[in-house]
Amino acid sequence: MSCSVQDHAETRLLIQNPEYKILNSQLLRSFFNIFIPLRCPGCGDVLPHDGSSLCLSCLLNLPYTDYASRPGNAVEKMFWGRVPIEAACSILHFTRHSPVQSILHHIKYHGDRASAINMGRLMGEILEKHAPYSLIDGIVPLPLYRKREKERGYNQSALLAEGISEVMSVPVIRGLLVRTGNTNTQTKKNRQQRWENVKNAFCMAGDPDLGIRRILLVDDVVTTGATLEAAASVLLRETGFRICISTLAYAHR
Numbered sequence: 001m002s003c004s005v006q007d008h009a010e011t012r013l014l015i016q017n018p019e020y021k022i023l024n025s026q027l028l029r030s031f032f033n034i035f036i037p038l039r040c041p042g043c044g045d046v047l048p049h050d051g052s053s054l055c056l057s058c059l060l061n062l063p064y065t066d067y068a069s070r071p072g073n074a075v076e077k078m079f080w081g082r083v084p085i086e087a088a089c090s091i092l093h094f095t096r097h098s099p100v101q102s103i104l105h106h107i108k109y110h111g112d113r114a115s116a117i118n119m120g121r122l123m124g125e126i127l128e129k130h131a132p133y134s135l136i137d138g139i140v141p142l143p144l145y146r147k148r149e150k151e152r153g154y155n156q157s158a159l160l161a162e163g164i165s166e167v168m169s170v171p172v173i174r175g176l177l178v179r180t181g182n183t184n185t186q187t188k189k190n191r192q193q194r195w196e197n198v199k200n201a202f203c204m205a206g207d208p209d210l211g212i213r214r215i216l217l218v219d220d221v222v223t224t225g226a227t228l229e230a231a232a233s234v235l236l237r238e239t240g241f242r243i244c245i246s247t248l249a250y251a252h253r
């Protein structure tokens, strides 16, 4: 028996309904989890069927920095004498061959959006306990170069920002800052070389007059701080915002 035009229209409306999409994705997740178990992005162990994004062992053993409660921490010091931000912190220590490296790898290269949002929630739960982070009224994710975001399909910093936003009930400000040039890889560069590489990499694109006073600039990892410094410099020059910075991880050099 063929469907009527009205049946098709009703089906289309049902599929477009956000609640249907959520229910559908949850059903799909449960269905596939029976045959293809979801694995912890930190260690690769099979995850329980309770919607967890990290196994209990990884969750309990994450290497927290405690920097959000410590003004003058190692991440904040990177910006001293360079750009007058209000506070900076990373939530976790990054070390090679660790669950944190594996989680970041999943977030950046395996399309693991759920882990990115989940780690953003973890950031939010810590940041909301400590001033001045608890006083922010906007979140700005560090933008990716447009071509890279298109290739990846998303900006991992924007997903972290989404998770923070969910916990702290503070809006994510999109499109305010854009990345203007395709900078070379930063991996093997020292601080000065990194700064030369990124100093003109950002510009304002949105309206800075948003009634916002204090923003949180978010990125996944900080190594020398050169990229965040370039972005914060543009925001400070073009807006009246006070700026706090937070990254998920801190890679020691």
Ligand SMILES: [Zn+2]
Residues within 6 Å of the ligand: 040, 041, 042, 043, 044, 045, 054, 055, 056, 057, 058, 059
């Ligand atoms: Zn694990």
